[in-house]
Amino acid sequence: MSSPTPAAPETVHLALVQMACAESKEANVARTLTRVAQAAERGAHIVCLQELFATHYPCQSEDHARFDWAEPVPGPTHDRLQRAAAELGVVIISSLFERRAAGLYHNTAVVFDADGTSLGRYRKMHIPDDPLYYEKFYFTPGDLGFRCFATRFGRVGVGVCWDQWFPEAARLMALQGAEILCYPTAIGWLPGEKDQYGESQLAAWETAMRAHAIANGLFVAAVNRVGTEGQLAFWGSSFVSDPYGNVLARASRTDDDVLIVACSRALVDTARTHWPFLRDRRIDAYQDLTRRFLD
DSSP states (O other): OOOTTTOOOOOEEEEEEEEEOOSSHHHHHHHHHHHHHHHHHOOSSEEOOOTTTTSOEEEEEEGGGGGGBBOOOSSHHHHHHHHHHHHHHHHEEEEEEEEEEEEEEEEEEEOOOOSSSSEEEEEOOOOOETEEEHHHHOOOSSSOSSSSEEEEEHHHHHHHHGGOHHHHHHHHHTTTTTEEEEEEEEOOEEEEEEEHHHHHHHEEEEEEEHHHHHHHHHHHEEOOOOETTTTEEEEEOEHHHHHTTOOOEEOOSSSSSEHHHHHHHHHHHHHHSSSSSTTTTOOSSOOOGSSSOOO
């Protein structure tokens, strides 16, 4: 594991801002900034926002008008978050609908350090195409790789929603020294599925990320939205898992919440020492992972 950031405290307080979104971008951004300030007042060091927090989730249908929801990065929402990080002295992990160029859009996370410095961006790599999640219509797959950001309060890897299901992504961020993985998320139930499949779907979502925490010896956080938008009922349940897969805290399935969780950075070293999965990896035998399928 890479050397820890020198100024980082032993215990990092991680905040997840879970919200229902309104139709107004201004209302969503203003409410989010209020919640970030509340988290800072409660001692948060790192604040992670949900996926595409500034608007309703845009991808339930293929609608060219929704490209107007996108912004350049840097841009107005980016700049407001950057100022908030500097004023409040917190790291902010944001999720933005990025307009990179005409006809070129990304689902992008930007990480601001506690002095407002932009540490860089991560563009969502895995782009789903499922009923009511027509993201391939909107987003170009990321071209920056999987990234870990050295913040004032520790090393943080960032993925976005669909990325959270892929063990390869989590492992590559861990290999860069990540102590915490944060996944801004927008996931919920499709019409007619909740009664029959709802509990198993939610359990699978959580289990996949708890497994990443165990396999990589780090903290994993997922921050989801709540409320009903169109046909989707977002299931909230934002949570943080420790390196042993224990859920340290879990938010409501239905209500707005600001979850603040203490994460001991020393536990990362302890877990990786006693469960030395990184030590025992057979890096000489994994070449076939770069193939689509072993025919």
